[in-house]
Amino acid sequence: MTTNPTDQHDTPFTGQVAVVTGAASGIGEAIAIHLAERGARIAGVDIAPALADSVAALPGEGHLALTANIADAGEASAAIDRVVAELGTPQVLVNSAGIGRFAPGEDLSEKEWSSTLAVNLSGAFFMTQAAGRAMLAAGYGRVVTLASQAAGIGLPEHAAYSASKAGVLGFTRVLAVEWASRGVTVNAVSPTIADTALAREIWVGEKGESARSLIPAGRFVTPSEIASLVAFLAGRDAAMITGEDVRIDGGRSVI
Numbered sequence: 001m002t003t004n005p006t007d008q009h010d011t012p013f014t015g016q017v018a019v020v021t022g023a024a025s026g027i028g029e030a031i032a033i034h035l036a037e038r039g040a041r042i043a044g045v046d047i048a049p050a051l052a053d054s055v056a057a058l059p060g061e062g063h064l065a066l067t068a069n070i071a072d073a074g075e076a077s078a079a080i081d082r083v084v085a086e087l088g089t090p091q092v093l094v095n096s097a098g099i100g101r102f103a104p105g106e107d108l109s110e111k112e113w114s115s116t117l118a119v120n121l122s123g124a125f126f127m128t129q130a131a132g133r134a135m136l137a138a139g140y141g142r143v144v145t146l147a148s149q150a151a152g153i154g155l156p157e158h159a160a161y162s163a164s165k166a167g168v169l170g171f172t173r174v175l176a177v178e179w180a181s182r183g184v185t186v187n188a189v190s191p192t193i194a195d196t197a198l199a200r201e202i203w204v205g206e207k208g209e210s211a212r213s214l215i216p217a218g219r220f221v222t223p224s225e226i227a228s229l230v231a232f233l234a235g236r237d238a239a240m241i242t243g244e245d246v247r248i249d250g251g252r253s254v255i
């Protein structure tokens with residue numbers, strides 16, 4: 001029997017528009033590729049110039065690259081307006097854009113604290129609010145935000161990062177409750193370390209090895225493993241999962 005490549009089973013996102021922030025790099029780029037391979041048209045949102053090349057390299061057609069600073073509420077909302085105008089109402093929003101500013105709590109500067117909260121927490125909220133309005137009007141939507149293992153455990157030098165990710169879990173639960181009866185689910189995923197530019201800000205050399213030794217699975221997670229989990233939560237079958245924080249950490253947070 002031959003396999004039809006356009007079978008809905010293989011391409012469950014056919015006909016859907018997925019907004020992916022942070023699509024120029026790391027986990028966001030892997031998620032954009034994964035969803036595009038399964039039929040979605042991607043609106044990649046990122047502040048980095050590399051975005052254009054990442055979106056151009058996506059499989060399939062009809063994708064859109066939008067340069068925006070998600071920490072600016074006006075830019076986040078304008079990005080969603082452009083998605084709606086050029087691709088149509090999005091069915092999926094994945095908030096993967098994020099930064100890591102790591103220092104011992106007593107040394108963390110105000111700028112490091114504020115910028116981390118501005119991008120990781122406020123930026124994810126502004127995008128969710130803007131996309132959520134369009135999704136609520138359409139009666140269907142899936143929001144998945146990258147939190148982190150750092151939301152739930154105390155990792156040295158992570159005060160700002162950890163606070164930003166714990167905040168993500170807070171708004172995720174509230175919006176999940178507010179939007180549950182209107183067809184829009186809101187979830188978070190919390191990975192352990194994945195080898196990306198952001199992780200290399202801190203998890204290198206001995207620190208990296210020692211962090212790896214605390215993961216019962218004995219290794220870091222890969223961006224494509226995270227992409228598979230995000231795609232499940234972003235799919236139609238996940239209609240009854242909302243307000244969750246799904247950990248993908250090889251057992252790191254349960255030891």
Ligand SMILES: NC(=O)c1ccc[n+]([C@@H]2O[C@H](COP(=O)([O-])OP(=O)(O)OC[C@H]3O[C@@H](n4cnc5c(N)ncnc54)[C@H](O)[C@@H]3O)[C@@H](O)[C@H]2O)c1
Binds near residue numbers: 025028119190192
């Ligand atoms: N890599 C890890 O170990 C790890 C673990 C847990 C959670 N996470 C989370 O996963 C997400 C993706 O991280 P990654 O490892 O792929 O990092 P990355 O640095 O590879 O990618 C992050 C992307 O976000 C973009 N970005 C940063 N600030 C932005 C802004 N103001 N507006 C728009 N785009 C902006 C960057 O340009 C970059 O392309 C982040 O939210 C991160 O906190 C990462």
